[in-house]
Amino acid sequence: MLIPRPWRLAWLAASLLLNVEVCEAEFDLHGFVQGNYGLDTASSNPDGRDSKLAEERIQLKLEGNQGPLRFFVKTDLAWDHVDDQEDPELREGTIDYTAAAWDCRIGRQMVTWGLGDLVFINDVFPKDYEAFFSGQPLEYMKKGVDGVKAGLYPGFASLELIAIPLFTPNHFPDAKRFWLYDPMPGVSNRQTVEPGASLDNTEVAGRVYRDIAGFDASLYGYRGFFRQPAMQPDPAAAPTRLTLWYPALAVYGASLQGSALHGVISLEAGYYDSRDDREGDDPMIPNSQARFLVGYQRQFWEDFTVGLQYYGERMLDHGNYTATLPPGLPAEDRLHDLISVRLTQLLRHQTVKLSLFTFRGLASGDYLVNPEVKYNFTDQVWGALGANIFGGGETWSQFGQLDRNDNIYLQVRYEF
């Protein structure tokens, strides 16, 4: 019998799931079927196609509980028509143990820290920017980490500790689908080196949080790696080869969030310690930075919310950076700062959601605009239509380099 391979896989998964239901533990199966399509509006992709996204996707979420143990699997299977391939992905797969004053979670897990809306200081965990820029649902911007997390709840504060032995980099837009700034376009011999799995390379992150006078206060620490690769040209003078690698990083930060001025105020800061470039005199490795965020969110009328953010990254050894930067490479400013505005209006018993999100670089002048309309046709079916519009600034700025990648996208999901 000729059944396409993905359906055979799905069938196999389903029959496995049905079999485990026979066990004593309680099981719960949910998920969705989704269609997600994009269309380029500014120009075709570098590879000539007109779409950055065309896929159908099934997600299955299986949860089981037995006493203090809980297990959870969230797995996706996508049929990607742009690359004409099947993409299976384990989004999350965890086992939890919960005791009275502590708990732990082992496996691939989603960790979200910090207060930023699409800007990240103490959320040092992996992101998928291609998913975001091409119009996938926002949850796909976060990627899981493979590790162990322990929670301790002694009463005076709560503590989370995470060890991540297997490194996961950020996923950046693919050069076949996105026009991107490339500082060394002539060098096509490239290799990527990820930190190997070893005790030394195990990433460690911690967070302590508690309430202070009605505000949610957190302290954070992280020791690991940048998730955006640095470039090492070889030989330095007339490179014929580029090595993409992940320099060592430590982050120390804090955040505070609470009700004030008839809204919610968020404050967050972090010190990015670039451990492989403490003097800041290697221009191929990111400088150490101070990052900071001020956010304010308020509901002005029923179901209309405004979120404002000011976010900045300040290089701490900018003098050494500019002194050593090779000619021909664009020089970054000491301060890179931006503002964001998010407007959200819900209508018709919260079944219609109109949203507008924008970034604007203050010194760089580049921007991102993301309008979206979402409608819940029924409790099971929703659809969203949106656009990503980039531009402004220099051709190498954060959003300016994406100028030719404007797109509209459609998401349709049946959830069960």
Next chain:
Amino acid sequence: MKRLILLMLFLTVGLAARALAASPDEIIQKSQGAFFYPGGDFKARVMMKLISPGGQERVREMTMLRLNTGEAGGEQKYFMYFFQPAEVKDMTFMVFKYPAKDDDRWLFVPAINMVRRIAMQDKQASFVGSDFTYEDVSGRDLGDDVHELAREEVLNGKECFVVKSTPKADSAGYGSKLSWIDKASFLPLREEYHDHAGSTVRVFTADEVKEVKGFPTITKRTMKNLQSGHRTEVSYVSQDYNVGLEDSLFSERFLRQPPKKWID
């Protein structure tokens, strides 16, 4: 002399009668106590049906936990866990309610494992898209309105006080409210919301009242919007009082990982 005695008698009887009848403020205070504050804590599995004028139904199913941390009319903590619709399954929502200032609200988004405070100062805003407002779910501050006893009458065989409550501030979003409050249980059996012109815009009805652990409890209720024709029916699938909720449950830890025994 005779006249004086008569006058004295008249005054005494008048004063006594006034003392017997509760003041409208007391009626509302007692009603809020019976409606929003019974027991030290409360747990309910709530089924909410949002019904459009055309008959299309949307379902919100949740477990609601409430802990009184102060006196009746005082501070409370709410914890909600959503079962349905599938899009919000496993989502949790927590409110610390303060009578005199803005509430604190947190939302947990399971898809990205994120806990966020949310700005939602408008207590008149719709609760999860239904015809009920946040205030209808967790109560309105006693001092926000001027209360007067409009009349007393029998509704569905029950003796009721009919109290008119007029918001002191314009921000309430309606002109006045008329509440039929059962003299025996002090539960509101019917409420009519009027706009500033006096026409009825929303009607609340208590459709089923049961005694649970000695507390009369509205287990089925409807809020109908007369202008749009949209209505929301709420029924408790199960409910219980004094179940032993602890303060520590109302925390980020359990927002992220709600304990099975409290949400099932």
